[in-house]
Amino acid sequence: MENIRELFQIMTRRFGFLNKNCCSAGGMDISLIQSHIIYEIDRLHKPSMQQVAEILGTDITTFSRQVQSLIKLSLVKKIPAPDDRRVSILTLTVEGKYVATTIDEQMKAYFNEIFSHMNDFEKETVIRSIKLLNDTMAKSSNCCTPPMR
Template identity: 30%
Template sequence: MGTTENTAQLFRDVVRLFVRDQRENAGCMDSGLTVRCHILNELLRDAPLPQQALVDRLGLDKAWISRAVDGLCMEGCVSKEPNQLDKRSVLLSLTPEGKTRATSLNLQLNHHVGELLAHVPPAQRAALHNALQSLHSALNAPNERSRIKCRK
């Protein structure tokens, strides 16, 4: 087995290559529309959402998110409604067209993953699944103290 440093570098390379490959192979991940795809996915997972929640989740500039949301609204994929809990913000939801588009995107991305997983020997798939579950739990830790952070 490799050293921790080698494993870390391998993991980072796999993630980098995976993200690049998904951008190249997914229907709306071209022509600089990656932010829109991330928005569609976030809203498909958990909507309605305040626009600020997208800024926080995606870690992107407010202006970028705002322009992308406006574009998705003009395309008929996202709707904005007043936030009853915070009158200064709006809640974003997928329209039926947006839900269709986001669902199609997710199917494309899942198909891509399936093709990649076909390269993993069947005997190793359960171990990979368990390792991914552990990483998922670490990245989704419910409180800030237990989340894994980069050192500054």
């Protein structure tokens, strides 16, 4: 049987997940977690800080520090919710939207290049397999964190 951990280790390295910065946009280096935060704020319409932190499986303290760094970079705005001022709503600034779009275009080009080395059947098989793995991982009692033993 293949060493599954090794397969994931190699894939992690090839995706650049171990790099300090995952991408660059608008002359800024963006970390992997910042990229995920920007993506979720862009994908969801005016999410709360808690919503995005939960989606990313991050504790609110760590998440809050990352949001502050994005605010300092003028990529994200945090405003109190009109109906409950204790809740903070996140939105992208114009610069943040530009960074989100740039990263999205870079990722699409990257995946298109990767998939260009596969035929349609192989591409569909990979995509279907990733969906299956994601769905199955969501059912795991250890979802979002590797098991600690």
